[in-house]
Amino acid sequence: MLTYHNIDSSSTEDWLELLNSDLVRKHLVQHPVFTTDTVTIWLKSKIKVDQEPYCKVRAIQSDGKLIGWCGIQLESGEYELALVLSPKFWGHGREVMKQVKLWAKELGHTQLFAHLPQTRPQSKALESLFGKPIRASNIQGNNFNTYRIEI
DSSP: OEEOOOOSSHHHHHHHHHHHHHHHHHTTTOOOOOOOHHHHHHHHHHHHHHTTTTEEEEEEEEETTEEEEEEEEEEEEEEEEEEEEEEGGGGGGHHHHHHHHHHHHHHHSSSSEEEEEEEEEOOOHHHHOOOOOOOEETTTEEEEEEEHHHH
16 A cells, blocks of 8 residues: 655655666766665655645655655646656556655646657557657756646
């Protein structure tokens, strides 16, 4: 069973393990490997996002172990559905999306956007989650396919 917690509820070491995983990094904005200092800065930034209106950011745990994070954050003027899972839990994406969409409804959103790297191949599973991309986007120098998710 997945549970959702404040972003600072897991140790820095757990965050380093998750965010520096090669498979996870492959699907994120390109950036240097996290250090204790940079992951602390990143966590503080996500805590700030969580305090912004219409936003929510949570750590995801399974059996008390950090397995990812998710939420709603403002990115380039649009509210984004963010979802990062440990590769062992990639099969739980639909469950997490359902939870984030519930939060979106509670927060008054009618739509969210998701950005997936253009290097990620289109698949039937991806299309069943997000539909077809509505446009190409460039975020921090990285190319993404952007999807609209109706709430």
